[in-house]
Amino acid sequence: MKTIANTNLNEQVIRPTFARSNLNTRIVHLGFGAFHRAHQALFTNEMLEKTNSDWGICEVNLFGGEDLIEQLRAQDHLYTVAEKGAESTDVKLIASVTESLHPTLDGKAAVLAKMTEEQVAIVSMTITEKGYCADPATGRLDKNNGLIIADLANPQDPSSAIGYIVEALRQRREKGIQPFTVMSCDNVQENGHVARAAVLDFANLVDTDLAAWIEANVTFPCTMVDRIVPAATEETLTEIATLVGVEDLCGIACEPFRQWVIEDNFVAGRPDWNVAGAEFVSDVVPFEEMKLRMLNGSHSFLAYLGYLGGYAHISDTMTNDDYRKAAFDMMMKAQAPTLNMPEGTNLEAYATLLIERFTNPSLKHQTWQIAMDGSQKIPQRMGGSLRHHLAQGSDFKWLALGIAGWMRYVAGVNESGEAIDVRDPMVEQFQAIYAEHGLNVSAVKALLSIEAIFGTDLIANDTFVSAVTDAYQLILDQGARAAVASL
Ligand code: NAI
Ligand code: CS2
Numbered sequence: 001m002k003t004i005a006n007t008n009l010n011e012q013v014i015r016p017t018f019a020r021s022n023l024n025t026r027i028v029h030l031g032f033g034a035f036h037r038a039h040q041a042l043f044t045n046e047m048l049e050k051t052n053s054d055w056g057i058c059e060v061n062l063f064g065g066e067d068l069i070e071q072l073r074a075q076d077h078l079y080t081v082a083e084k085g086a087e088s089t090d091v092k093l094i095a096s097v098t099e100s101l102h103p104t105l106d107g108k109a110a111v112l113a114k115m116t117e118e119q120v121a122i123v124s125m126t127i128t129e130k131g132y133c134a135d136p137a138t139g140r141l142d143k144n145n146g147l148i149i150a151d152l153a154n155p156q157d158p159s160s161a162i163g164y165i166v167e168a169l170r171q172r173r174e175k176g177i178q179p180f181t182v183m184s185c186d187n188v189q190e191n192g193h194v195a196r197a198a199v200l201d202f203a204n205l206v207d208t209d210l211a212a213w214i215e216a217n218v219t220f221p222c223t224m225v226d227r228i229v230p231a232a233t234e235e236t237l238t239e240i241a242t243l244v245g246v247e248d249l250c251g252i253a254c255e256p257f258r259q260w261v262i263e264d265n266f267v268a269g270r271p272d273w274n275v276a277g278a279e280f281v282s283d284v285v286p287f288e289e290m291k292l293r294m295l296n297g298s299h300s301f302l303a304y305l306g307y308l309g310g311y312a313h314i315s316d317t318m319t320n321d322d323y324r325k326a327a328f329d330m331m332m333k334a335q336a337p338t339l340n341m342p343e344g345t346n347l348e349a350y351a352t353l354l355i356e357r358f359t360n361p362s363l364k365h366q367t368w369q370i371a372m373d374g375s376q377k378i379p380q381r382m383g384g385s386l387r388h389h390l391a392q393g394s395d396f397k398w399l400a401l402g403i404a405g406w407m408r409y410v411a412g413v414n415e416s417g418e419a420i421d422v423r424d425p426m427v428e429q430f431q432a433i434y435a436e437h438g439l440n441v442s443a444v445k446a447l448l449s450i451e452a453i454f455g456t457d458l459i460a461n462d463t464f465v466s467a468v469t470d471a472y473q474l475i476l477d478q479g480a481r482a483a484v485a486s487l
Pocket of ligand 2: 187225226227228229295296299300369370371377
């Protein structure tokens with residue numbers, strides 16, 4: 001059978017020339033999803049091309065994605081990334097992956113054994129916001145999370161990413177092996193701090209000496225990661241097969257833009273990802289905040305109000321001038337004023353570039369995909385800015401409409417009365433609220449009472465409650481498109 005590993009690929013595929021046989025698995029990555037393939041694995045590939053170093057990656061999926069891991073093995077851990085600009089596409093062969101594991105295919109012990117190998121220096125993660133099992137409002141470990149309850153009852157047989165990390169560190173400590181760095185690459189505000197808090201909270205419940213050892217010896221650098229990488233579709237896979245010259249079921253399409261800002265705080269060495277365009281800095285938090293509020297905040301706004309307005313993709317929303325202007329204003333009027341950036345940062349240029357990226361017609365980024373897991377996303381994308389405006393007495397109407405859009409979306413029925421497939425770890429709570437209130441403005445207060453999302457302060461703030469209530473009523477009365485136009 002022709003595969004990417006044994007075929008002469010089309011001329012246009014950009015191939016690395018470094019010797020794969022020199023690579024060693026020094027990074028274990030949890031979360032072989034769409035994003036990692038087009039971001040950290042690609043940065044690593046380009047770093048290897050320039051440095052002749054040996055940093056190879058072992059890919060692990062802890063939840064789902066068995067088929068992808070099997071497929072990756074079938075193609076000798078090689079795959080391609082198609083960087084799709086508005087006018088042209090670059091296709092790159094990625095060769096930085098050395099091996100792969102899945103607990104369902106290989107057993108949990110095999111994953112833990114890999115994480116415990118002496119040369120493994122970094123465990124990185126793209127496990128989605130919910131993978132941290134943290135309370136979205138506090139950023140601390142959620143002890144009521146089902147996975148955490150099970151892992152705490154049986155810590156040597158973990159299921160959650162946090163459980164795996166703590167158990168692997170326990171085994172390393174017991175064997176006298178130096179620890180690894182834990183590097184989150186998820187869209188989580190202060191992702192390294194959240195990972196650290198979850199790991200330490202968990203370890204403290206298992207063994208306080210182990211927790212103290214982790215606290216003293218393990219680092220959790222924060223990172224700001226950016227590249228729009230929609231989930232693969234039949235269409236993108238067909239396009240990639242044509243561009244590459246052979247089927248590549250691990251292939252992924254994304255935008256040309258990419259950014260990676262990393263806190264330079266590693267306990268066992270790190271690759272020189274800077275030679276591939278990453279930036280190492282001492283404090284990532286302002287960059288993370290900028291990206292989460294300006295890019296992701298407006299993405300979520302467009303996802304909820306776009307989906308309700310009948311737009312399937314982000315680029316479709318950008319064809320409507322009201323949405324385009326609302327997204328830009330959301331960035332510049334609702335989010336930018338809340339940021340505290342290093343001197344010289346040009347937020348207007350950043351917002352202009354974001355609108356251009358959202359407009360890229362070659363990317364089919366579904367509003368439904370971005371709308372997923374809103375309970376985990378809303379607090380960090382909109383919560384901080386809201387509190388800023390409420391304290392300052394400044395205008396936050398874009399944020400109020402964004403939250404009202406999310407509330408209307410989780411009702412689970414669109415503006416034509418058709419069902420919406422709402423995916424969220426808290427979906428049952430939303431269903432219970434709507435079962436009681438129906439599509440009625442009284443649902444607003446019930447949703448605002450969910451402490452894990454809104455804390456306890458927002459529901460007590462009359463200015464905020466009435467702004468969201470009015471925005472919700474407007475969506476009910478006139479629909480999402482008119483509500484966006486009203487801004
Ligand atoms: P995906 O759906 O392709 O992959 C999700 C990955 O998370 C899978 O590998 C899955 O095994 C893992 N996962 C899911 N639930 C988990 C859990 N409870 N514990 C451990 N692992 C779990 O999604 P994609 O696009 O790879 O995005 C993943 C994350 O990467 C996002 O949630 C976001 O935080 C971050 N990201 C994504 C970007 C994108 O444009 N796709 C860009 C920037 C960041
Ligand atoms: C999106 C992000 O799915 C989402 O919630 O907002 O994945 C977004 O595409 C990336 O953060 C871009 O870097």
